[in-house]
Amino acid sequence: MQHIASRQALEASTARLLQDAANLDDDGLGALGDELRSVGSLLLREVPLRRTLSEATLSLETREGILTRVLQGKVGDRTLALVRFALGQTWSNGRDLQTGVTRLGRTAMFLRAERTGTIDEVEDQMFRFSRIVDASPELSVVLDDPTVDPQARGSLITRLLGERADPLVTSMVVGLAQDTAGRSVTHGLRELVDQAADRRDKVVATVKSAVAFTPDQVRRLTAALNRIYGSEVSVHLEVEPGLVGGVRVQVGDEVIDGSIAGRLDSLRRTLAGS
Template identity: 35%
Template sequence: MGSATTQALGSTVAALDAQTTIDLDTARELFAAARVVGESSQLSGALADPTAPAGTRARLVADIFGKSFRPATVAVLTATAQQRWSGAADLVDAIEELAVRAATRADKNVDVEGELFRVSRLVAENPQLELALGSRLGDSAAKGALVQTLLGGRASEATTLIVSSLVQQTGDRRVRQLLIRAMQIVADQRGRTVASVVTAAPLTAAQRTRLVETLSRRYGSGVSLNEIIDPAVVGGLRVQIADDVIDGSISSRLADLRQKLAV
């Protein structure tokens, strides 16, 4: 991510946070805008053109989305178009991120991170499903409908909207990559950090509480745990937060021992 995009993204997230009427309809409109802009290199290039005056880009947003989208959505898209982006692809990614954040804001009582994690595990355990959702040859609307069918009644409306929208515009990205990114965005919107925990057996409630407290102190923010059961770790656990890995599993210790004995 270029420095221009980093600064622009911060400004657009602030513009979204400043809106008081954000709901799932806003998220739907932002996802729709991301698809429209992403499918037109001419439009995305025009909106991300650093040589074009900010006012010109704002009028382009108004001309395309002003009559069909609500004022709050148009205001966020206008703020996005007025920023300086490192490239057109970054602009599209930013609109998509704003859509995920808007869906997250729609219902603060829903564990969107946890639901997205469960969907990612479902995809990981079903290669045919991942292929169906990630194929560039498949019909986008059909992929969205498939997600609606799979998650109907099993996940919140916010999570279903996020997943069904993301699979309709995968580009060169794998579905699991999209879901992991979405989890990180949701956690950031809620001021938390995502920790993936691999353990041989499910953690008890007390163990989860102690682990969350320990990680929260270490990283200075709330932590959301995503638990993966893998008998191969034998005992102990392995924790990953972003690029940090804390490996206290018995399998890791055995591997270290074998390596030392082989020297």
């Protein structure tokens, strides 16, 4: 979400969600998350509806009336009230509104995981599954193929994750596979991992090493990254023998490459340019 107005709209809507969540038990929070994600999926599929709801020439009252007629009886009152609140914010376009509602649904689900103490495991499972998809070009092609039936993609995810994954992970990844919003599943998985970390005011660091880290090395690396970024860092480790030695750290678009392979590659580029 690139537009400042939309980011501010999402922040306001998230604050309203957090306020409502304080009065909900775990089941109520789960239902709210599911319904918000359903509304997000509806807005993704129904382009004319999305455009109408974001049409600046229509009054807010008119747009709220349309939204209410579409959702009344299909979602709970609390979900409807929250979506109406989001609609009343200033979004740059209809796609940002749809993305915002979808993120609100995910936030509700992550809040539930926080309450049950499973948020760390949920984030880790999502990250590990994203690595599996990255390492399997055939799987990526199937999951990203727009001609494949969305329900078939969802069923494939369910079979792959089975009972090994937390139900929340399966539910969110299935939803992602069924509604990719025109982006790759790998990209969507990365967003899920980042949003899970963001719920705990953390940034995500992917650390690749030629050999596995010891627990003490993980603690020291995490402490060092916390100091560098001035924030708590959620560290995800991968063993990649091709690095030969050293480590490669990626946080967002920033890469710190201290691996031997990385230094050799840099040297080759320097020599090639000389």
